[in-house]
Amino acid sequence: xxxxxxxxxxxxxxxxxxxxxxxxxxxxxxxxxxxxxxxxxxxxxxxxxxxxxxxxxxxxxxxxxxxxxxxxxxxxxxxxxxxxxxxxxxxxxxxxxxxxxxxxxxxxxxxxxxxxxxxxxxxxxxxxxxxxxxxxxxxxxxxxxxxxxxxxxxxxxxxxxxxxxxxxxxxxxxxxxxxxxxxxxxxxxxxxxxxxxxxxxxxxxxxxxxxxxxxxxxxxxxxxxxxxxxxxxxxxxxxxxxxxxxxxxxxxxxxxxxxxxxxxxxxxxxxxxxxxxxxxxxxxxxxxxxxxxxxxxxxxxxxxxxxxxxxxxxxxxxxxxxxxxxxxxxxxxxxxxxxxxxxxxxxxxxxxxxxxxxxxxxxxxxxxxxxxxxxxxxxxxxxxxxxxxxxxxxxxxxxxxxxxxxxxx
Amino acid sequence: xxxxxxxxxxxxxxxxxxxxxxxxxxxxxxxxxxxxxxxxxxxxxxxxxxxxxxxxxxxxxxxxxxxxxxxxxxxxxxxxxxxxxxxxxxxxxxxxxxxxxxxxxxxxxxxxxxxxxxxxxxxxxxxxxxxxxxxxxxxxxxxxxxxxxxxxxxxxxxxxxxxxxxxxxxxxxxxxxxxxxxxxxxxxxxxxxxxxxxxxxxxxxxxxxxxxxxxxxxxxxxxxxxxxxxxxxxxxxxxxxxxxxxxxxxxxxxxxxxxxxxxxxxxxxxxxxxxxxxxxxxxxxxxxxxxxxxxxxxxxxxxxxxxxxxxxxxxxxxxxxxxxxxxxxxxxxxxxxxxxxxxxxxxxxxxxxxxxxxxxxxxxxxxxxxxxxxxxxxxxxxxxxxxxxxxxxxxxxxxxxxxxxxxxx
Numbered sequence: 001x002x003x004x005x006x007x008x009x010x011x012x013x014x015x016x017x018x019x020x021x022x023x024x025x026x027x028x029x030x031x032x033x034x035x036x037x038x039x040x041x042x043x044x045x046x047x048x049x050x051x052x053x054x055x056x057x058x059x060x061x062x063x064x065x066x067x068x069x070x071x072x073x074x075x076x077x078x079x080x081x082x083x084x085x086x087x088x089x090x091x092x093x094x095x096x097x098x099x100x101x102x103x104x105x106x107x108x109x110x111x112x113x114x115x116x117x118x119x120x121x122x123x124x125x126x127x128x129x130x131x132x133x134x135x136x137x138x139x140x141x142x143x144x145x146x147x148x149x150x151x152x153x154x155x156x157x158x159x160x161x162x163x164x165x166x167x168x169x170x171x172x173x174x175x176x177x178x179x180x181x182x183x184x185x186x187x188x189x190x191x192x193x194x195x196x197x198x199x200x201x202x203x204x205x206x207x208x209x210x211x212x213x214x215x216x217x218x219x220x221x222x223x224x225x226x227x228x229x230x231x232x233x234x235x236x237x238x239x240x241x242x243x244x245x246x247x248x249x250x251x252x253x254x255x256x257x258x259x260x261x262x263x264x265x266x267x268x269x270x271x272x273x274x275x276x277x278x279x280x281x282x283x284x285x286x287x288x289x290x291x292x293x294x295x296x297x298x299x300x301x302x303x304x305x306x307x308x309x310x311x312x313x314x315x316x317x318x319x320x321x322x323x324x325x326x327x328x329x330x331x332x333x334x335x336x337x338x339x340x341x342x343x344x345x346x347x348x349x350x351x352x353x354x355x356x357x358x359x360x361x362x363x364x365x366x367x368x369x370x371x372x373x374x375x376x377x378x379x380x381x382x383x384x385x386x387x388x389x390x391x392x393x394x395x396x397x398x399x400x401x402x403x404x405x406x407x408x409x
Numbered sequence: 410x411x412x413x414x415x416x417x418x419x420x421x422x423x424x425x426x427x428x429x430x431x432x433x434x435x436x437x438x439x440x441x442x443x444x445x446x447x448x449x450x451x452x453x454x455x456x457x458x459x460x461x462x463x464x465x466x467x468x469x470x471x472x473x474x475x476x477x478x479x480x481x482x483x484x485x486x487x488x489x490x491x492x493x494x495x496x497x498x499x500x501x502x503x504x505x506x507x508x509x510x511x512x513x514x515x516x517x518x519x520x521x522x523x524x525x526x527x528x529x530x531x532x533x534x535x536x537x538x539x540x541x542x543x544x545x546x547x548x549x550x551x552x553x554x555x556x557x558x559x560x561x562x563x564x565x566x567x568x569x570x571x572x573x574x575x576x577x578x579x580x581x582x583x584x585x586x587x588x589x590x591x592x593x594x595x596x597x598x599x600x601x602x603x604x605x606x607x608x609x610x611x612x613x614x615x616x617x618x619x620x621x622x623x624x625x626x627x628x629x630x631x632x633x634x635x636x637x638x639x640x641x642x643x644x645x646x647x648x649x650x651x652x653x654x655x656x657x658x659x660x661x662x663x664x665x666x667x668x669x670x671x672x673x674x675x676x677x678x679x680x681x682x683x684x685x686x687x688x689x690x691x692x693x694x695x696x697x698x699x700x701x702x703x704x705x706x707x708x709x710x711x712x713x714x715x716x717x718x719x720x721x722x723x724x725x726x727x728x729x730x731x732x733x734x735x736x737x738x739x740x741x742x743x744x745x746x747x748x749x750x751x752x753x754x755x756x757x758x759x760x761x762x763x764x765x766x767x768x769x770x771x772x773x774x775x776x777x778x779x780x781x782x783x784x785x786x787x788x789x790x791x792x793x794x795x796x797x798x799x800x801x802x803x804x805x806x807x808x809x810x811x812x813x814x815x816x817x818x
Contacts, residue, residue: 009531035481036483039483042479044476069456072449073549074549076445097506100553107516114444119416121418121442122416128418144509154483154508155482
């Protein structure tokens, strides 16, 4: 894409009311726009990165047999009354509104209830199981405070997968597969080294749930990390009994701030019993389906990457999620020689299906380099009068800063 | 995909409260699920078709220079007060809700206001124009009645593009390009022959707007069609003055019911003036930006295709939007010969990147054919003991019913 066509502009300063580093950088670089606290729009560069993240998650969800669907935001209260999660006393972050006939409806903050109810149309026998289904869908949560940029939104995109199995054993097998898929997702998104499988409280149906926590100063959570075992314990279950259970020594653990980038839950039969999702087993006996849920917020993941991979000049995207692979920066001369060479190079790279943002603007070198550093595209190719003297481009790696002269072929 | 893995089941009867043909068929075939009146979830097959439609629209929007973004559902009322569209007296289908601090927010039923406000960060000079930006985003409209299935939803996906130009002339040029892109979209989606560019009322900034109306018994609109000129006039502007203006004779026009599948609007400076979106022209003079808006509901389009392309047996998808290209139906024998041949053929087709739904279920031929007709995948390949005797498959075209024996190579 030619940068002269990109409608977004970078800016020196983030809005004054924006205190989160991730949002400050992403707003300044033109990736997102703040509509109100905790509510952000995605602009072309931001949507490209968000889609790269979605693509990684989708591939890994498909690889464990997940089938993609799309549920609705508007929620029928009857499903939520059945599980006792409708009242504001039980769930304190509902957004609710009214139909013309006065009936109250909710805006989904999660989707166990509607999907469990939906599955009653499709599950009747053990032969119909296992099933796992996922979606990328907008959740609404009426947060009291929303000061963490895209790490905690009142409206945000969520990938939520739900699994349906005949019994605990089958559930546990799927759960382990999902856990490994999550490990892969965070590795592929460039934060594998900082992300720990973390033991957290499990609720009524299992001893523990698992969170994926990325260590980072901006984190709202506290975890205790065992570096060698690449695991951690959430502060909420950090006690002697749990440590003994997990065979961990307090002395080996280091307290760190972290961001919860994913979580996986065993739900047992909590939702299937409440909503009547049963199947007939091989003997014809009716049994409730055993469920699990598995969440990742692609926006939160993008914000986490922005927190982890940035420096004082701006964003530093891992290749797998960068909006473009190459930032071609042309420093035009008056003769038009540089423009001609840059246009040709842009064509050539594009034909090779390399994703290039081509800075073809009539702007000075300083502003171009500052914008390029701020946007954080992994490879910068600078083409200028000087570089053309040796028929070369100057390449610069955004992460390492390494500069090389590479001949134009 | 193997059909034994697909979690959805077909059903003989649609829910009793579902009166729209499109939703009846789509629910029976397992494409969508009704959450409540006017609120539908998309299941795996339905999401595949919806994504094909999105893909066509995206390509055509990109081809006219549209840049994809993603705005939010939650709306800051200040933007809407500025244009006098916040009060329920002015706009009667708002859904509204409250933040914890008591502030009222709306759920976007369209996005002129937030995008106009957003563009103030990115437009300051004539050099920044033209811009066009679009999104696929969920709209919420508190409809009094919602009985038309996915043709009219309380929550629905919308592709909305907005254009920003320096003056009416530049706007008009873009508007014509957008109109042609819309014509292409409906052709590619398989309803070109039934879809008419229709003159409708233009509002304060232009004489007419243009709708794209697909003639169909399920339609809620009435239009007057000129078959040869491939154009129509909406009933709302069907009067002598307009006919004279458009050089049409009443006698040449035929009244038809139709579904509005798209519309394009010149907005003039209605929104830019109200929200202060101005640019400096070449002389440094401040001027309001001239805008247009261009909408298509991908879900409504899917529902329209289902209305137009269906028969008493079920859906009949055009190839371009079908969830799969081929329905491979295997009628297993006891020896396992058919299964072996069908598995091989499935592998072979999949390797060629042909999208195949492989009915590998242990079900009788009658049920398999009925499901196949209901789902409406364009090509059916039947493999059976009988067909294998001549080392062939029996192919059947869902639209024409034409059957052929084709040798397996």
